[in-house]
Amino acid sequence: MASKPKILIYGYGNPGRQDDGLGAAFIAEVDKWVTEQKVENIALDTNYQLNIEDAHLISAYDKVIFVDATIEPIDSYSFTKVIPSDAKVEFTMHAVSPAFVVDLCQKLFSNTPEAWLLHLKGYQWEFEERLSDQAKENLSTALNFFYKIIFRELDWQEIIN
Amino acid sequence: MSKKITIEPVTRVEGHGKVTIHIDAQGNIQQSRLHIVEFRGFERFVQGRPYWEAPVLVQRLCGICPVSHHLAAAKALDVIVGAGTGDGLTPTGEKMRRLMHYGQVFQSHSLHFFHLSAPDFLFGIDGDVATRNIIGIALTNPELAVQGVMMRKFGQEIIRATAGKKIHGTGAIPGGINKHLTIDERDEFLKGTDPLNADKMVSWAQGALDFFKGYYLANKDFVDNFSHFPSNHLSLVRKDGALDLYHGVLRAVDSEGKKILHDVDYQEYDKYIEEEVKSWSYMKFPYLKEQGKEKGWYRVGPLARLNTADFIPSPLAQREFEIYKALTHGKPNNHCLLTHYARLIEVLHSAEMIRELLSDPDLLKGDLVIKGQKQKEGVGLIEAPRGTLFHHYRINDHDQIEMANLIVSTTNNNEPMNKAVNIVAKAQMTGQEVITEPMMNAVEVAIRAYDPCLSCATHALGKMPLELTLVGPDDKIIDRKRS
Numbered sequence: 001m002a003s004k005p006k007i008l009i010y011g012y013g014n015p016g017r018q019d020d021g022l023g024a025a026f027i028a029e030v031d032k033w034v035t036e037q038k039v040e041n042i043a044l045d046t047n048y049q050l051n052i053e054d055a056h057l058i059s060a061y062d063k064v065i066f067v068d069a070t071i072e073p074i075d076s077y078s079f080t081k082v083i084p085s086d087a088k089v090e091f092t093m094h095a096v097s098p099a100f101v102v103d104l105c106q107k108l109f110s111n112t113p114e115a116w117l118l119h120l121k122g123y124q125w126e127f128e129e130r131l132s133d134q135a136k137e138n139l140s141t142a143l144n145f146f147y148k149i150i151f152r153e154l155d156w157q158e159i160i161n
Numbered sequence: 162m163s164k165k166i167t168i169e170p171v172t173r174v175e176g177h178g179k180v181t182i183h184i185d186a187q188g189n190i191q192q193s194r195l196h197i198v199e200f201r202g203f204e205r206f207v208q209g210r211p212y213w214e215a216p217v218l219v220q221r222l223c224g225i226c227p228v229s230h231h232l233a234a235a236k237a238l239d240v241i242v243g244a245g246t247g248d249g250l251t252p253t254g255e256k257m258r259r260l261m262h263y264g265q266v267f268q269s270h271s272l273h274f275f276h277l278s279a280p281d282f283l284f285g286i287d288g289d290v291a292t293r294n295i296i297g298i299a300l301t302n303p304e305l306a307v308q309g310v311m312m313r314k315f316g317q318e319i320i321r322a323t324a325g326k327k328i329h330g331t332g333a334i335p336g337g338i339n340k341h342l343t344i345d346e347r348d349e350f351l352k353g354t355d356p357l358n359a360d361k362m363v364s365w366a367q368g369a370l371d372f373f374k375g376y377y378l379a380n381k382d383f384v385d386n387f388s389h390f391p392s393n394h395l396s397l398v399r400k401d402g403a404l405d406l407y408h409g410v411l412r413a414v415d416s417e418g419k420k421i422l423h424d425v426d427y428q429e430y431d432k433y434i435e436e437e438v439k440s441w442s443y444m445k446f447p448y449l450k451e452q453g454k455e456k457g458w459y460r461v462g463p464l465a466r467l468n469t470a471d472f473i474p475s476p477l478a479q480r481e482f483e484i485y486k487a488l489t490h491g492k493p494n495n496h497c498l499l500t501h502y503a504r505l506i507e508v509l510h511s512a513e514m515i516r517e518l519l520s521d522p523d524l525l526k527g528d529l530v531i532k533g534q535k536q537k538e539g540v541g542l543i544e545a546p547r548g549t550l551f552h553h554y555r556i557n558d559h560d561q562i563e564m565a566n567l568i569v570s571t572t573n574n575n576e577p578m579n580k581a582v583n584i585v586a587k588a589q590m591t592g593q594e595v596i597t598e599p600m601m602n603a604v605e606v607a608i609r610a611y612d613p614c615l616s617c618a619t620h621a622l623g624k625m626p627l628e629l630t631l632v633g634p635d636d637k638i639i640d641r642k643r644s
Binding site: 014015016017024045046047048049051052053055056057086095100103104107108127129 | 203206218220221222223225227272275276294295296299300303306307309310311313314317327328329
């Protein structure tokens with residue numbers, strides 16, 4: 001029997017800035033589920049932002065789902081395939097994109113995990129450690145989607161296309 | 162026809178900094194300014210909150226250097242809980258905090274060098290923009306790129322072990338620290354699987370320094386003449402004059418090395434430092450009161466620290482410090498690009514300090530917290546990666562913060578960054594018909610040397626990529642480039 005793929009779910013953002021904490025909140029919820037279900041092939045991690053060392057982190061996995069808040073005009077969430085990209089690093093920016101991390105992983109560590117970005121729509125960004133009500137709803141909707149693709153073992157590619 | 166060039170960022174949320182460069186009809190640079198156009202009033206936000214929350218609350222400021230804010234706030238609150246002004250903690254409390262701080266400096270400086278600056282040195286500031294980044298390094302010099310990634314990771318792991326977690330670390334608390342290092346953690350950092358161990362980090366730090374020294378030798382004229390201007394320099398130094406990134410007294414020297422702030426107690430910083438507000442920027446302009454607004458501005462950060470310190474208390478970094486100081490015959494170094502040289506000496510120093518601290522048994526046992534007579538007010542200073550960081554709090558009878566003042570490193574470097582932009586713009590753009598990407602990058606290179614964090618400086622959420630726009634006298638956009 002083929003071994004299960006090693007999966008990393010990686011949420012990022014600053015929970016001290018309201019809805020920017022959606023990534024970390026998502027991971028906190030999945031952590032409860034992983035513990036309850038005794039899921040062994042899913043690892044979880046969080047940070048304020050993605051950075052170059054994450055290329056090394058993701059090199060140990062087969063599949064990676066990045067989870068981040070967004071202000072982009074999407075519905076409650078979006079789930080898109082991450083295409084490795086070496087798009088130019090922005091001036092003095094101290095963070096990088098999922099596409100950049102995957103590309104760096106490929107070039108430095110000769111591994112390219114399949115990667116997706118789960119974007120959760122956020123609305124408020126003030127100095128407060130509390131999600132807005134709308135963001136909480138979006139979190140719940142996105143979690144349902146996540147459990148569906150994991151439980152039903154659907155082909156993720158089918159879902160996002 | 163006169164022109165205005167604007168370098169403006171695109172941010173995830175609102176707010177940003179931008180650079181405007183005004184060019185007259187003859188192509189001469191008339192004026193250039195780094196504008197900061199957003200403000201979030203963090204000092205007002207913390208008012209009314211219980212003081213003990215501050216070390217965690219301040220991490221909301223920014224995801225780039227939360228550890229520096231965490232420690233500066235904790236140091237200010239040490240004073241409030243009666244634990245002294247930075248050197249009164251238990252040995253375990255102080256050493257754990259130092260380990261956290263050196264981990265922060267190590268990873269932040271490594272990120273800056275390998276990710277943001279090295280591409281300019283490897284490929285030239287006029288190199289192909291498509292490859293002038295760490296991916297370009299990965300393709301042409303993968304060993305160097307891997308080192309950058311792993312050095313950053315090592316520092317982050319030190320932070321995780323000392324602060325407790327990556328996000329909203331809780332390690333430093335008023336009066337001390339809330340945990341010891343475990344033996345397993347200590348052994349992993351000291352003897353861990355290659356390359357993630359302290360010896361390798363020291364070795365790679367030396368390699369990065371050699372890389373820069375090689376670049377400098379080959380490009381001495383360019384480096385020495387790029388955005389070179391005299392300034393005052395300010396930082397903490399240990400009481401005996403040693404470089405100390407965690408604690409000390411406040412010292413400033415002028416461009417010739419004369420002391421103009423004589424190792425004063427930073428609890429009284431507001432006796433010596435004033436902040437000027439200018440109408441075109443939300444970022445304040447600090448200056449030394451005695452020297453006045455015009456002459457009292459100063460630089461902070463790696464370049465400044467190696468100008469104020471008399472020596473470095475770790476052997477390998479001290480040897481490099483002596484070579485570095487000989488370049489300017491012991492006088493202060495005012496070369497903008499040699500900030501990178503100074504930064505890499507600090508990387509080596511941090512690696513040495515991490516290795517030394519990890520061998521100290523006080524990290525594994527001993528009292529964590531000390532408290533004494535409560536005070537109403539406290540100031541915490543730390544040498545953050547980008548420079549001196551000030552946190553100042555006053556509390557009321559209900560233990561709530563009633564006043565907070567933060568002067569962040571990037572704010573301290575406000576005037577020098579403006580000077581740097583002006584000098585480079587004049588050198589690169591005067592008389593030019595077309596503003597090219599390399600010219601824009603030259604402006605960015607000058608600012609980048611200071612490793613600014615506008616997110617902190619304006620207390621905003623966001624990133625700070627820049628956009629450069631060329632505008633004619635009628636405010637019509639002639640050209641725009643985004644980086």
